[in-house]
Amino acid sequence: xxxxxxxxxxxxxxxxxxxxxxxxxxxxxxxxxxxxxxxxxxxxxxxxxxxxxxxxxxxxxxxxxxxxxxxxxxxxxxxxxxxxxxxxxxxxxxxxxxxxxxxxxxxxxxxxxxxxxxxxxxxxxxxxxxxxxxxxxxxxxxxxxxxxxxxxxxxxxxxxxxxxxxxxxxxxxxxxxxxxxxxxxxxxxxxxxxxxxxxxxxxxxxxxxxxxxxxxxxxxxxxxxxxxxxxxxxxxxxxxxxxxxxxxxxxxxxxxxxxxxxxxxxxxxxxxxxxxxxxxxxxxxxxxxxxxxxxxxxxxxxxxxxxxxxxxxxxxxxxxxxxxxxxxxxxxxxxxxxxxxxxxxxxxxxxxxxxxxxxxxxxxxxxxxxxxxxxxxxxxxxxxxxxxxxxxxxxxxxxxxxxxxxxxxxxxxxxxxxxxxxxxxxxxxxxxxxxxxxxxxxxxxxxxxxxxxxxxxxxxxxxxxxxxxxxxxxxxxxxxxxxxxxxxxxxxxxxxxxxxxxx
Numbered sequence: 001x002x003x004x005x006x007x008x009x010x011x012x013x014x015x016x017x018x019x020x021x022x023x024x025x026x027x028x029x030x031x032x033x034x035x036x037x038x039x040x041x042x043x044x045x046x047x048x049x050x051x052x053x054x055x056x057x058x059x060x061x062x063x064x065x066x067x068x069x070x071x072x073x074x075x076x077x078x079x080x081x082x083x084x085x086x087x088x089x090x091x092x093x094x095x096x097x098x099x100x101x102x103x104x105x106x107x108x109x110x111x112x113x114x115x116x117x118x119x120x121x122x123x124x125x126x127x128x129x130x131x132x133x134x135x136x137x138x139x140x141x142x143x144x145x146x147x148x149x150x151x152x153x154x155x156x157x158x159x160x161x162x163x164x165x166x167x168x169x170x171x172x173x174x175x176x177x178x179x180x181x182x183x184x185x186x187x188x189x190x191x192x193x194x195x196x197x198x199x200x201x202x203x204x205x206x207x208x209x210x211x212x213x214x215x216x217x218x219x220x221x222x223x224x225x226x227x228x229x230x231x232x233x234x235x236x237x238x239x240x241x242x243x244x245x246x247x248x249x250x251x252x253x254x255x256x257x258x259x260x261x262x263x264x265x266x267x268x269x270x271x272x273x274x275x276x277x278x279x280x281x282x283x284x285x286x287x288x289x290x291x292x293x294x295x296x297x298x299x300x301x302x303x304x305x306x307x308x309x310x311x312x313x314x315x316x317x318x319x320x321x322x323x324x325x326x327x328x329x330x331x332x333x334x335x336x337x338x339x340x341x342x343x344x345x346x347x348x349x350x351x352x353x354x355x356x357x358x359x360x361x362x363x364x365x366x367x368x369x370x371x372x373x374x375x376x377x378x379x380x381x382x383x384x385x386x387x388x389x390x391x392x393x394x395x396x397x398x399x400x401x402x403x404x405x406x407x408x409x410x411x412x413x414x415x416x417x418x419x420x421x422x423x424x425x426x427x428x429x430x431x432x433x434x435x436x437x438x439x440x441x442x443x444x445x446x447x448x449x450x451x452x453x454x455x456x457x458x459x460x461x462x463x464x465x466x467x468x469x470x471x472x473x474x475x476x477x478x479x480x481x482x483x484x485x486x487x488x489x490x491x492x493x494x495x496x497x498x499x500x501x502x503x
Contacts, residue, residue, distance in 0.1 A: 003032035003195035004081065004163035006053060010069035013048055013057060015413060018065070020405065022048045025221040026069070028214065033193040037200065037210040037228070041243035042402070042417035042449040044218045046199045047090050050165045053197065054087040055079030073163065081163070083112045086156030090167040090199075090416040090447065092148040093362055095155070101127070101143070102136025105155045112159060126158035127151075131180045133309060141277040142286075145361045145443070146172040146308025146475075153181060157188070164188075166198045168416070170205075171446055172361075174307045174475050178202065185209050201448065203245040215239060243449030251454040253483035254461040260485055261298030262334035264438055264469050265319055265344065268293060270328035272314050288314045290493035291328065296438060296469050298334070301460065303480055304473040305498060306490035312473035313361055313442050315490060319471060320358040320440045321347050336437060354383065357427035357436035361443050361473075363419035367411040372403055372422055375411055376429040383430055393431040400455050401425055417447030424456060428463075438469040445476045457483065 012024035022045035030036055038046050048057070052071055055078035057063045073081045086108070089095055098104040105123045114122070123136060130150040134143075143151065149172045156164060166185075170178035186209060188194065200206040207213075213231045215224040224235045232239075232246055240249035272289040276282055288311040296302055296319060304312045317323045318330050321344030330344045331337070336355060340347055344356070360366055369375045376397060380390035398404040401421040406414060411422055424444055428435055444460070445453050457479070460470050472479070480487060487498040 002162070003034070003193045004073050004084065005032050005075070006030040006073055006163075006195065006197075007075075008069065008071045011052075011071045012068045013045070013052060013065055014067075015048070015063070015065040017413070018409065021219045022065075023216060023221065024068070024219055026216065028222055028225075030195060030197065030212075032195055034212060035189055035196045035198070035210040036212045036214055037198050037203070037206055038214050038216065039199075039203065039239070039244050040216040040449075041218060042421075042447065042452050043406075043415050044216050046216065047167050047415055049216070050087065050089075050167050050197065050199060053078055053163065054085050054165055055082045056087075084162040085165065086159050086161035086163070087165045088149075088153050088156050088167060088169050090171070091362070092145070092152040092172070095152045096140045096148060099140060100136065101132065101134060101138040101140055101151055104140055104151060105136075105158050108155050108159045122158045123154075126154035129157060129184045130154045131177055139277060139280050142274050142280050144309040144313060146174060146177060149173060150177065150181075150308070153184075157184065160192070160194075162194055164194050164196045166196065166200070168199055168201060168447065170200065170202060172308070172443065172475070175477065177308055178205070178475075182206070182209060201245050204247045207247070215244060217242065240450060243451035245450050249450070250478070251450050251457075253457050253479055253481060255482040256485045257299050257301070257464055260300035261467055261469075263295050263297050264332065264334050264336045265296040265330065266333050267295070267315075267318060267325075267330045268328055270294075270315075270318060270325040270330060272311065272318060272323075273326050287493055289318075289325075289490075289495070292493075292495040294319070294488060294495050295333075296471055297486070298437070298469045299464060299467050300485040301464055301470045301472070301483055302486045302488060303484040304471065304488050304490055304495075305475070305480065310490045311493070312490045315495065316358070316440050316442055316471065316473050319344075320356050320438075321345055321352045322358060353379070353436075354434075355437045357439045359423050359427050359439070359441040359444060363416075363423040364412060366423055366426060367419075370410055371408050372411055372414070373398070373407040375422060375426055378429075379426060380430045380434075383434065385430060385434065390429070390431055394429060397425045397429060400459070402452055402455075415447070417449065417452065420444070420446050420448065421452060421456065424459070428459065432462075432466065435463060435466070435468060438471065439463060441470070441472040443474055443476075444472050445474070445479065453478075 011026040273285040324345035
């Protein structure tokens with residue numbers, strides 16, 4: 001089966017309720033079997049374009065707005081070709097529809113009328129290809145973010161689509177998992193004639209998968225198009241200045257603190273079982289963390305690393321006082337112990353919010369208002385801070401994190417990278433003098449372009465310099481160089497200093 005042909009002429013899209021166009025004047029043709037890397041700054045409309053190619057925009061689709069120009073897949077409107085299109089969206093949560101992993105992969109096959117006798121084999125093959133570490137009976141509610149991403153990729157691959165659209169397919173994966181997915185895509189490109197369009201911020205690793213790079217700009221069209229080497233040689237510096245991740249032009253993280261402050265949190269003998277949920281047998285709950293020890297110090301950056309599903313997010317919630325361990329204790333020390341000596345899991349919510357800030361892996365879990373600005377004003381108001389003082393800081397956060405044009409937009413309508421920046425900003429919105437003593441972040445740099453990545457890291461470095469503790473669960477290897485003071489590897493139920501980290 002041949003790949004799909006894509007054609008756009010003067011195409012543009014403006015989301016409902018927005019004044020600015022996501023993209024406009026896009027002229028682009030992609031031949032069957034081509035493999036294209038789609039690049040652009042955060043908020044440039046890359047995800048929007050993938051959704052349009054998947055037939056998900058328009059008056060009868062899930063994403064509404066205003067469209068102009070022409071977009072076709074194989075000479076017809078994109079929605080007519082949905083059965084031959086596989087989409088891996090930026091947020092895997094939005095694509096999981098079944099309670100069991102195997103059923104979720106089978107869902108797409110059933111919808112395109114695959115022979116029932118073939119579905120079981122295709123499901124097992126796809127799960128194995130992406131390195132899904134559980135069987136088909138695994139509850140989707142019990143999966144980590146990275147495991148969910150593997151499952152969604154498996155679902156797209158199982159359909160053997162003519163058009164494969166991948167929106168940051170390795171963003172939530174550990175290095176081994178990311179390499180495994182790239183190997184699968186390389187094999188797919190060699191063995192099939194499927195057309196592929198990939199959005200990826202790990203550009204250096206993704207270049208080997210494609211034969212063409214297309215760069216788009218916010219509110220505009222295509223600004224560069226050609227073979228990767230040619231595009232980066234001719235436009236590398238200019239693209240990097242706009243925030244595009246260009247090999248050889250990547251921003252560098254600040255150095256380590258040099259010396260750490262006093263311990264603020266200590267986890268002792270902590271055991272955590274997988275949370276109860278649909279499909280989880282309460283009598284057979286998996287042990288995620290087993291009698292682990294960990295400490296968090298002020299004036300330091302602590303990175304939690306390890307494979308998908310190892311328990312990094314679980315440890316983060318324990319250290320943040322948002323969950324209690326099934327055994328063991330998470331106790332405050334130093335300045336935090338002088339506030340309240342009880343285990344963090346017993347602190348009142350208001351006290352936790354004042355001294356510990358948590359940024360969840362799924363950004364939407366912490367949005368509570370109708371606009372970006374209101375989201376940033378919410379915490380200062382709850383804390384009774386002076387509105388005039390905090391307004392200036394809110395404006396600075398909006399400007400630094402490139403959210404000013406989106407100040408009156410609903411948080412749920414932001415791109416993935418914009419949501420991540422907003423979620424970090426909400427934890428800091430009370431101002432430097434009232435920032436939490438400990439900031440805990442789950443994948444803080446997800447979905448960022450080079451410029452917004454650098455600004456986020458600079459903010460975290462400023463907090464560390466003020467004596468705060470920064471704890472982050474991350475797969476971003478750019479953060480694991482000089483910026484990280486302590487690296488703790490979470491694997492096999494345990495937590496230990498990373499071997500050979502030098503920290």
